[in-house]
Amino acid sequence: MSEIREARLLKANSLINKGFEPYAETFKISHSTRFLNEKFGYLDNGQEFDLNVSLAGRVLAKRVMGKIAFFTITDQEGKIQLYLEKRIIDDYEINAKLLSFEDLKEIVDIGDWIGVFGTIKKTNKGELSIKVSKWEMLSKSLQPLPDKWHGLTDIEKRYRQRYLDLIVNPLSKTVFKTRAKCISLIRRWLDEKNFLEIETPILQSEAGGAEARPFITHHNTLDIPLYLRIATELHLKRMVVGGFEKVYELGRIFRNEGVSTKHNPEFTSVEIYQAFSNYIDMMNLTEDLIKNIVLSCCDSLVINYQDKVIDFSKPWKRISMKNVVKEYTGIDFDSFDGDLNKAKKFSEEINIEISPKINTLGRLLNEVFEQKVESQLIEPTFVTDYPIEISPLARRHPKNKEMVQRFELFIAGRELANAFSELIDPVDQRQRMQLQQSLRDAGDLEAHCIDEDFLQALEIGMPPTGGLGIGIDRLVMLLTNSSSIRDVIPFPLLKPELTSNKSEKSTSNEVK
RNA sequence: GGGUCGCUAGCUCAGCGGUAGAGCAUCCGGCUUUUAACCGGCUGGUCCUGAGUUCGAAUCUCAGGCGACCCA
Numbered sequence: 001m002s003e004i005r006e007a008r009l010l011k012a013n014s015l016i017n018k019g020f021e022p023y024a025e026t027f028k029i030s031h032s033t034r035f036l037n038e039k040f041g042y043l044d045n046g047q048e049f050d051l052n053v054s055l056a057g058r059v060l061a062k063r064v065m066g067k068i069a070f071f072t073i074t075d076q077e078g079k080i081q082l083y084l085e086k087r088i089i090d091d092y093e094i095n096a097k098l099l100s101f102e103d104l105k106e107i108v109d110i111g112d113w114i115g116v117f118g119t120i121k122k123t124n125k126g127e128l129s130i131k132v133s134k135w136e137m138l139s140k141s142l143q144p145l146p147d148k149w150h151g152l153t154d155i156e157k158r159y160r161q162r163y164l165d166l167i168v169n170p171l172s173k174t175v176f177k178t179r180a181k182c183i184s185l186i187r188r189w190l191d192e193k194n195f196l197e198i199e200t201p202i203l204q205s206e207a208g209g210a211e212a213r214p215f216i217t218h219h220n221t222l223d224i225p226l227y228l229r230i231a232t233e234l235h236l237k238r239m240v241v242g243g244f245e246k247v248y249e250l251g252r253i254f255r256n257e258g259v260s261t262k263h264n265p266e267f268t269s270v271e272i273y274q275a276f277s278n279y280i281d282m283m284n285l286t287e288d289l290i291k292n293i294v295l296s297c298c299d300s301l302v303i304n305y306q307d308k309v310i311d312f313s314k315p316w317k318r319i320s321m322k323n324v325v326k327e328y329t330g331i332d333f334d335s336f337d338g339d340l341n342k343a344k345k346f347s348e349e350i351n352i353e354i355s356p357k358i359n360t361l362g363r364l365l366n367e368v369f370e371q372k373v374e375s376q377l378i379e380p381t382f383v384t385d386y387p388i389e390i391s392p393l394a395r396r397h398p399k400n401k402e403m404v405q406r407f408e409l410f411i412a413g414r415e416l417a418n419a420f421s422e423l424i425d426p427v428d429q430r431q432r433m434q435l436q437q438s439l440r441d442a443g444d445l446e447a448h449c450i451d452e453d454f455l456q457a458l459e460i461g462m463p464p465t466g467g468l469g470i471g472i473d474r475l476v477m478l479l480t481n482s483s484s485i486r487d488v489i490p491f492p493l494l495k496p497e498l499t500s501n502k503s504e505k506s507t508s509n510e511v512k
Numbered sequence: 513g514g515g516u517c518g519c520u521a522g523c524u525c526a527g528c529g530g531u532a533g534a535g536c537a538u539c540c541g542g543c544u545u546u547u548a549a550c551c552g553g554c555u556g557g558u559c560c561u562g563a564g565u566u567c568g569a570a571u572c573u574c575a576g577g578c579g580a581c582c583c584a
Contacts, residue, residue, distance in 0.1 A: 003538075003539080003555080003556070004522070004537085004538055004539090004556090007538075007539075008538095046545095061547075061548085061549095063545095063546045063547065063549050063550090064543085064546095064549090065543055065544060065545075065546065065549075065550085066542075066543040066544060067543085067544050068543090068544040068545070068546085069544090069546085070545075070546045070547065070549080072547070081546085081547070083545085083546095085544070086544080087544090109537095109538085110537075110538095123545055123546080123547090124545050124546095125545060125546070125547075127545090127546080127547065143522075144522045144523075144537055144538070145522080145523080145537080146522075146523040146524085146537090147522085147523035147524050147535090147536055147537070147548095148523090148536070148537080148548065149523090149524080149535090149536065149548050150523065150524040150525085150535095150536080151523085151524085152523070152524090153523090153524070154519090154523090154524095154579085155579070155580065156519090156578070156579045156580080157523095159579095164523095168523090258513095261580095261581090353584070371584090484580095494578085494579085495577090495578065495579090496578095497577090497578065
């Protein structure tokens, strides 16, 4: 292992001794591998095209046959073969004191970045290649790459050393391209509809807007605790109070909770607020936006996700929480006349685990939904009309005071979006926050706290508004057919590895 | 939080009480149309960590670390 490193350091030094730089400053590229593959794919076997090109990439394979060699190099968008002939390269070398064919064989290792000049040639066997006349070392790699055939399969290593994963697993690269495309599409879609992107604070003296525990940090000179935001909601609503009718924020949210295939402590969401709208309008907006993204990223509204087929093209199902629970479990929460014990008895019969925290009919309804229904909602489904006690920021439902105008969107058994008709009545909002605060005082660390400044803003007056939050990571999981949220986050949170106190020795061949 | 499984060469894996193994990569030699190039030769190990059982442990037991999956 360290022998490989030593040998490669020697090679780097030998370049220096020949008067070349193992770590180049720049290299001027004329084309990408993708462009050349698209443009010259039509050439017949053995045919050449006299276009001078320069391109750069990482060496992925070396096939040396004495006085001729074939390397495969890869750049961001693809691969191409290099056709390397001793006679051609060494002809140039004599004239211009360049690196020789022998150097190419001896000094270049798999993993190195090199730059080449040459022309286009399709080999006799039909592989489009660069017929190389001269070459340069751009960056000497000191460590071996994973197996060229099996790649890197150890999931932990793929996360911890994402750079290796990206080099040897091409699918990993496409995941992050799709992620970037998805985020850019969301911004463009919203910007075109005149939504204004806002940047609200990440460091806050109270973390509000969601039921979650925050990360705590400390500001030294002010000597106060600060919390990382758990939502962008309360600040975006302040912007609506201030007169911005359509706002959004796409950014990182931090929640101090468990890690799973569906949860990373920091994740990306987009929250969208639109004045003069209610949750029905936000439902329509959600359906439009997500269909647009799916079509752009997957070229179809019907996609495969894991072993399921998900059809986004039909109008998405809209069903109330009570009705969907009735449909999937047979339990009719309207039949209990507010009798919690009766409802618990029915729920226990279908093996619902009921924690002491479940002390109202609404919480029980939500619990039954989460335990028995959620995972079965594969096709896009809007579940509407949530219990008021788990929705302290949502507007009361006009037809049922125990419910609010809220929906969550479920796809592939997972929550993807959450939205309400926002609660804009400052008196009602104060009562709800006070109730939350009392739960918090009683020890519920996830309950909301009173945000006086937010209440003050509502008293100044907020227009009727619809609000929506979409989990970007989970959306990208669908778009890229990824089973774990960690597959769509370049550097997911992992426990630190114990570092061995193996001291780094022998730097004798270190390039200075 | 509970359960199951995994951790052995740079990578992918075998070995499951008796000298630490293979393929690829590396290193040396050969080769002017290969593409998992090929042919010949050589190297490479804290078997995740620690303790125990044993004449003897990668292998069995216990504790710990990290990860994956399932359940809650």
